[in-house]
Amino acid sequence: MDDHLTPTEERDALAAELALGLLEGQTRADALRLSLSDPAFAAQVAAWEAKLAPLHDEWANAQPGAAVWSGIERQLADAPTDKVTAIEMRLRRWRAGALLSGAVAAALAFVLITQPVPTPTPAAPQLAVARIESDAAGPLVLARYNQSNGLMQLRIHGFEPGTLAPELWVIPEGGTPVSLGQIGHAGEAEMTMPPPHRLLMTEGATLAITMEPVSKTPHPAPSSVAVASGKIITI
Amino acid sequence: MDGTQWSSGADEARAQLTAALTAVGRGDRAALRQVYDMTAAKLFGICLRICGERASAEDVLQTVYIKVWERAGQFDAARASPITWLATIARNGAIDWRRSVAGRTVHDTLPEQAAFAVADDSPLADQSLVAAEEGEQLHRCLGELEDRTRLCIRAAFFDGSTYAELATRENVPLGTMKSWIRRGLLRLKDCLGDG
Numbered sequence: 023m024d025d026h027l028t029p030t031e032e033r034d035a036l037a038a039e040l041a042l043g044l045l046e047g048q049t050r051a052d053a054l055r056l057s058l059s060d061p062a063f064a065a066q067v068a069a070w071e072a073k074l075a076p077l078h079d080e081w082a083n084a085q086p087g088a089a090v091w092s093g094i095e096r097q098l099a100d101a102p103t104d105k106v107t108a109i110e111m112r113l114r115r116w117r118a119g120a121l122l123s124g125a126v127a128a129a130l131a132f133v134l135i136t137q138p139v140p141t142p143t144p145a146a147p148q149l150a151v152a153r154i155e156s157d158a159a160g161p162l163v164l165a166r167y168n169q170s171n172g173l174m175q176l177r178i179h180g181f182e183p184g185t186l187a188p189e190l191w192v193i194p195e196g197g198t199p200v201s202l203g204q205i206g207h208a209g210e211a212e213m214t215m216p217p218p219h220r221l222l223m224t225e226g227a228t229l230a231i232t233m234e235p236v237s238k239t240p241h242p243a244p245s246s247v248a249v250a251s252g253k254i255i256t257i
Numbered sequence: 258m259d260g261t262q263w264s265s266g267a268d269e270a271r272a273q274l275t276a277a278l279t280a281v282g283r284g285d286r287a288a289l290r291q292v293y294d295m296t297a298a299k300l301f302g303i304c305l306r307i308c309g310e311r312a313s314a315e316d317v318l319q320t321v322y323i324k325v326w327e328r329a330g331q332f333d334a335a336r337a338s339p340i341t342w343l344a345t346i347a348r349n350g351a352i353d354w355r356r357s358v359a360g361r362t363v364h365d366t367l368p369e370q371a372a373f374a375v376a377d378d379s380p381l382a383d384q385s386l387v388a389a390e391e392g393e394q395l396h397r398c399l400g401e402l403e404d405r406t407r408l409c410i411r412a413a414f415f416d417g418s419t420y421a422e423l424a425t426r427e428n429v430p431l432g433t434m435k436s437w438i439r440r441g442l443l444r445l446k447d448c449l450g451d452g
């Protein structure tokens with residue numbers, strides 16, 4: 023193009039384009055992926071949404087049919103909110119009181135959840151954990167990964183069953199997301215990681231979840247922003 | 258429909274909605290119904306405009322309120338007005354649908370005439386919902402852009418149009434359209450100031 027934007031302007035224009043919804047196809051997928059892996063870019067997108075927000079005054083109202091609310095109620099009916107809230111509260115209290123390093127706290131928090139009766143666990147080298155969560159109440163996934171045999175175990179809470187399925191991504195530091203496939207809405211899941219993916223499960227990499235159309239094979243790129251994310255901590 | 262919901266005064270309505278949304282963030286389902294009653298007409302208006310037909314717009318609206326339920330804990334009343342926060346989720350949900358395979362398929366079968374309804378360039382602002390000063394500044398800055406650029410930016414916002422759709426409608430090359438809009442957006446940012 024003959025516009026000669028500086029890299030900074032280029033990045034900001036991309037954020038504006040994503041906020042405005044002008045992009046499609048691969049360009050859109052790439053921009054969404056960037057907003058997932060780069061908090062600074064995500065903040066730029068949010069800033070553009072805020073700039074344009076006064077336009078929201080101009081929409082014409084319209085009445086939806088009554089079926090919409092019954093559909094919402096149906097989807098909420100079997101959400102395991104109470105369980106998640108209880109776990110969240112236990113964790114918050116626990117974190118607040120713990121004068122331990124983040125890594126140890128996260129590891130013990132995981133033990134706290136996976137083992138209702140807190141018993142000491144034998145030293146487990148080669149173990150990685152991640153707490154994949156949203157800012158507040160919402161989906162929560164606890165991941166535990168054994169680097170010696172590639173076994174990944176998940177505890178999944180708080181996803182609403184619906185047309186979209188949660189898909190798990192690993193994002194290496196400074197890299198792009200790689201799909202680990204779709205997971206259930208609730209309960210426990212485990213899988214043995216394929217060897218190429220094991221290399222990505224390193225300290226500081228991010229695990230994130232996006233809601234994607236149901237697919238038996240992993241998507242090449244996320245189509246929306248993460249609903250939950252968390253860093254991998256090795257212990 | 259507008260008048261009745263918000264007639265008790267903008268601040269009061271905003272405070273009620275903020276309280277309800279905060280309660281939703283704590284997992285209060287009755288509060289979600291309250292948020293729905295206060296905002297469904299507005300959010301459905303957004304979905305309907307962008308999706309272009311009722312059935313899809315109702316599907317999208319349903320997923321929008323499920324997202325609201327999931328994300329309400331992240332709503333920060335100090336950073337955004339509740340209606341802006343909700344409208345952004347609705348608009349993004351509708352755009353996601355438009356960019357999906359299903360959305361593109363459905364949208365391509367819609368009659369052409371609905372498309373450029375946005376050519377009306379007269380802001381009919383209901384100032385009770387969004388802070389008035391911000392609205393005035395944005396409209397002043399939009400007003401400083403070239404007419405065609407402003408109309409295209411508004412079409413992108415209200416119809417969920419892509420670069421390719423706008424280029425076709427305006428009968429210009431894709432690169433020209435991108436250039437108009439990118440320059441327009443960066444000028445808009447300058448005019449609004451960094452904030």
